[in-house]
Amino acid sequence: xxxxxxxxxxxxxxxxxxxxxxxxxxxxxxxxxxxxxxxxxxxxxxxxxxxxxxxxxxxxxxxxxxxxxxxxxxxxxxxxxxxxxxxxxxxxxxxxxxxxxxxxxxxxxxxxxxxxxxxxxxxxxxxxxxxxxxxxxxxxxxxxxxxxxxxxxxxxxxxxxxxxxxxxxxxxxxxxxxxxxxxxxxxxxxxxxxxxxxxxxxxxxxx
Ligand SMILES: [Zn+2]
Ligand SMILES: [Zn+2]
Numbered sequence: 705x706x707x708x709x710x711x712x713x714x715x716x717x718x719x720x721x722x723x724x725x726x727x728x729x730x731x732x733x734x735x736x737x738x739x740x741x742x743x744x745x746x747x748x749x750x751x752x753x754x755x756x757x758x759x760x761x762x763x764x765x766x767x768x769x770x771x772x773x774x775x776x777x778x779x780x781x782x783x784x785x786x787x788x789x790x791x792x793x794x795x796x797x798x799x800x801x802x803x804x805x806x807x808x809x810x811x812x813x814x815x816x817x818x819x820x821x822x823x824x825x826x827x828x829x830x831x832x833x834x835x836x837x838x839x840x841x842x843x844x845x846x847x848x849x850x851x852x853x854x855x856x857x858x859x860x861x862x863x864x865x866x867x868x869x870x871x872x873x874x875x876x877x878x879x880x881x882x883x884x885x886x887x888x889x890x891x892x893x894x895x896x897x898x899x900x901x902x903x904x905x906x907x908x909x910x911x
Contacts (some may be wrong), residue, residue, distance in 0.1 A: 706821075709788065709791075710794045710851045711789075712799050713788070713794055713798075714794060714797040714801060715774070716793070717798045719732050719782050720775065720778060720852070721771070721775055721798075721802070722853045722857070723804055723850075723857060724771055724775060724850055725771060725853075726850050726851050726852065726857040726858075726861075728770045729850040729851075730850045730858055730863070732763065732767070733765070733811070733847055733850070734818060734847070737899055737902045737903065737906075738809060738901055740758075740895045740899045741762045741763040741766070741895045741899065742763050742879060743895065744758060744760040744763065744885055744891055745758055745759050745760075746839060746877055747876065747884075747885035747891075748842075748876070749875055749876045749882060750875060751814050751815065751817070751832075751835075751839060751875060752814060752815070753811040753835060754814075755814045755839075756810065756811065758891075762895065762896070762899070767825065769806070770823040770898040780887060783855065805853055809853065812831075812832060812853070813830055813831065813832050813834070813835040814832070814835065815832045817830055817832060818832060818833050818836060818869070819833060820833035820834070820866065820872040821833045821845060826855070826856060828855065828856060828863070829853075829854065829855070829858055830851060830852065830853055830854065830855055833866060833870070834849050834851075834855050834858075835849065836873050836875075837849045837867075837873065838850065838868065839875050840872070841876050841877055841878025842872045842874055842876055843871065844865070844872060845873070846866060846878075847863065848865035849864065850865075852874055865891055875897070
């Protein structure tokens with residue numbers, strides 16, 4: 705058992721997983737079709753741990769498929785190129801790390817309190833203040849802070865935003881459509897209707 709190699713595999717996979725999550729999340733915001741489904745998540749007017757679970761099934765399926773396929777393919781390529789096949793405890797190490805983060809950090813970042821890590825640590829580890837900006841509809845906060853675990857991706861790709869205070873933070877969509885998503889019917893079916901409209905516009909545009 706080569707502990708150094710196994711820890712390196714766990715660390716690299718967690719970093720890669722977070723990078724892929726950043727890319728998929730950014731796509732959910734910039735692609736008009738994906739945004740119709742991701743909007744449900746952003747229609748919440750308040751922040752609390754349950755806000756995290758206000759998601760459309762299509763949004764979940766897209767994310768799970770995109771993330772699973774990318775991580776599976778890259779893991780297969782690494783094993784093929786380097787000849788290293790991780791054992792089960794190593795694979796469980798990745799899962800355990802993610803589970804711990806989801807149980808602690810992922811729910812914490814939906815706290816209604818504006819909390820941030822001191823100094824430069826806020827650039828490295830996610831915190832509620834970082835995620836409050838992502839949920840804010842103030843023009844200065846739109847399409848900012850896509851990262852999940854490590855905001856370093858936002859810093860690298862120019863989407864990082866963390867003001868000193870939350871004076872400008874306002875949760876919601878900012879387009880007056882929040883009321884559409886306050887019933888089960890609206891929350892589940894309105895995005896499907898809008899999604900079909902986008903598909904029609906893409907493949908059968910009106911002349
Ligand atoms: Zn988002
Ligand atoms: Zn959130």
